[in-house]
Amino acid sequence: MDANQRATSPRRAANETLSPAGVRRLWKALEHHLQLKGYQVVVRRLEPSRCGFTQHPEKLVVISDRLNDVQAVARLAHETGHVYLHAAIDEATAEEPPAVREIEAELFAYNVLSFNGVKPGSEPFEHINRWAESVEPQTPEHVVERLLDRTKKTTRSLRASVARHMNDHPSSVEPHSSRDNFSHLAPDCDGPVF
């Protein structure tokens, strides 16, 4: 991030996080950007080990209904990364391993979330490190650096667009959000699954 971006960033102080209403606005903003790509977001019961997934042929993003609001928006950001970075990639013929795409989606999510006021905690780093070590055991940091660089243009564009949408929709509590019927069950997410 350069100095100019920092000056205009909507990010809050490091110890501050979005209010529950802010998290909901972020969910709506991400959902809006998925809809722009033709994707539908569905919240439904998944097996406990799964927090969410994307089916590109069906243009469908599914998020587990077991997650709390912050976990759910973090997972939605991860899946948004898959849509904006990987929709054109055929998993069956992809040259790079799935771990590369998981790192990119998680870096994307971390960037979009932190830029818009959500502190993701240390969990993303643990996932990113594990995946990077599976790609390049000796120099995982090189993998992360390379993937961060090649995804930064898309990530920066999307995070700014999401921020604009949140600012333009300050009280986004429309009645038909995909999480309106969310039931607050105990979260049991154990991180992204690929």
Ligand SMILES: [Zn+2]
């Ligand atoms: Zn993923």
